[in-house]
Amino acid sequence: MWPAILATSVGAYLLKLAGLSTPAKVLQSPRVRRIAALLPVALLAALTGVQIFASGEHLVLDARAAGLAFAVGALLVRAPFLVVVLGAAAVAAGLRAVGG
Amino acid sequence: MTDEGWPATRARVLRTAVGVGVAVGTYGVAFGALAVSSGLSVTQALALSMLTFTGASQFALVGVLGTGGSAVAGVATAWLLGSRNALYGLRLAPLLAPGSRRRRLLAAHLVLDESTAVAVAQDDDRAARLGFWATGAAVFVCWNAATAAGALGTEALGDPQAWGLDAAVGAAFLALLWPRLRDRGALPVALAGAGVALAATPLLPPGIPVLLAAVVAVVVGWPEPAAREAGS
DSSP: HHHHHHHHHHHHHHHHHHSSSSOOOHHHHHHHHHHHHHHHHHHHHHHHHHHHHHTTTTTTTTHHHHHHHHHHHHHHHTTOOOHHHHHHHHHHHHHHHTTT | OOSOHHHHHHHHHHHHHHHHHHHHHHHHHHHHHHHHHHEEEOOHHHIIIIIIIOHHHHHHHHHHHHOOHHHHHHHHHHHHHHHHHHHHHHHHHHHHHHHOOOHHHHHHHOOOHHHHHEEEETSHHHHHHHHHHHHHHHHHHHHHHHHHHHHHHHHHTOOTTTTTTTHHHHHHHHHHGGGGGGGTHHHHHHHHHHHHHHHHHTTTTTHHHHTTHHHHHHHHHOOOOGGGGTTT
């Protein structure tokens, strides 16, 4: 676990420093800018999907999906972050409690 | 310059910085809780918040590890998510310069969504510099205090599944994604990214399907926009 934590930290820091230091040509290319702007969108959506619908290497529909549905509704009415996250947890936990 | 004098500007910027710091703290509580429920110790959760100090990458590492992905896949996803900070640095460099090398090394750690947003929203460079440093410092303090609170609280909680924390991780990813969906063309990329990852889930080891979604960003971002937005 510690190597992963340190590798993540060093990489994150070097990326921040790279932008602040002498602007490299590659970072100024419009293509790199477009891709860098889209990367978080694609990755966060993928992380959301896998976190909710995957169980190991299987796709499943369980209490987590109800939690995500709550989160979508909460985000649509601009609820604060903690309401979104805790509400999703409460919905999933509630369904599991009812289901046994 | 606006009509207000420097003391008024300074007070306004500092108020903004503290407000942003407190708001980000709520994400920190969630991160601490989810990190511990994914198997990290309290110390490891805090180390991530202090050393990595960029929320989406931290959530990603913890999320990939929590769903059974390998450490390599988790670190790679976190790096890809952190690449946007390099672009923030590019925007900040002219505002923060000239500065000593040592100051730049410190400034780099504070390059975030929030410190960049506050800095570039100011009318002049002096206010922008204050906005960057004050917001970075406020977020650092609140983020780490909140991580500790969330991690310690969750350690006392017991079974994370019974509390629905796996659903909370998904909700946290969606909440991080949500404001980015307003950008033009973002929604199709998000749907395609999620679709690719889910389609690959039965075929590839955990963690890899998420990385595969990065290909969507590359494919969509590669062509010159002239072809897509002629006349605009």
